[in-house]
Amino acid sequence: MTLDLSRCSAAARDRGEPLAGTAPVASRWLLVEHPGPWAKKPLETPPLLGRAGEEVEATCASFGGKALLIRRQGRRGPDPDDARHWFAVDTVRGTWVRGTWRTPEDVLAAARAxxxxxSASDTDADPMVLVCTQGTRDACCAVRGRPIVxxxxxxxxxEVWECTHLGGHRFAGTLLVLPEGACYGYLDPDTAAGVVGGTSPGTSTGRGCAG
Structure with missing residues (x-):
């Protein structure tokens, strides 16, 4: 099959661009459930647009963390009556805290968590598999990510969630495994299933540890 080299992910595969060392660096992750649509810059997605999103990003960074928006497969459109979930995950200790949010102020409180x-939590984090599907950032993420999800x-x-950009859209499909903090790229549905199931070697798909 001929690769469409106009797509950055196909061109990167064709060049054999290496994955090692390209993972996003964060020891803590804030995951905020939001059904979308997602803005190109996720923290500019309403109702986080403006000061609220800027404060969330700065607060996460002050704790060595990053924020992602997440959603279950295929869920689209706002539902203002639903309380949405958030998760704060420590990849070093494998622990988390969690809660729900309705307002931008709730998300800022989650970032402060x-x-x-x-740091004080002794609650073991449940496994989470986050697959980038953010087509508003790059079409490759949606085209390659959604079949994986x-x-x-x-x-x-x-365990499985769609998420916003993990960096390196040229490496799509990409996914992040928490609480381990391991990030993978160049995936398709079969290799992703092997990675998550522990049957595929990390040398061919691993971007490194995100923590």
Whole structure:
């Protein structure tokens, strides 16, 4: 099959661009459930647009963390009556704190939880598999990411989420495994299932540790 080299992910594969050392660097992650649509810069997605999103980003960075928006497979459109979930995850200790949000102020409080509240938590984090599907950032992420989510969600519906940009869209499909903090790229549905199931070697798909 001929690769469409106009797509950055196909061109990177064709060049054999290496994955090692390209993972996003963060020891703590704030995951904010938001059904979308997502803005190109995720923290500019309403209702986080403006000061709220800027404060969330700065607060996460002050604790060595990053923020992602997440959603279950295929969920689109706002539902103002739903309380949405957030998760603050420590990849070093494998722990988390979690809660729900309705307002931008709730999300800022969640970002602050990356600090002393998460440091004090002894609650083991449940496994989470985050697959970048953010087409508003780069079409490759959606084109390659959504089939991966569909495949993984059939076997692990409680673990798998779509997420915003993990960096390196040329390496799509990309995914992040928490609480381990391992990031992978150049995936398709079969290799992603192998990575998550522990049957594929990390040397061919691993971007490194995100923590």
């Amino acid at each position: 990356l600090g002393s509240e998460l 569909a495949t993984l969600a059939r076997e692990r519906p409680d």
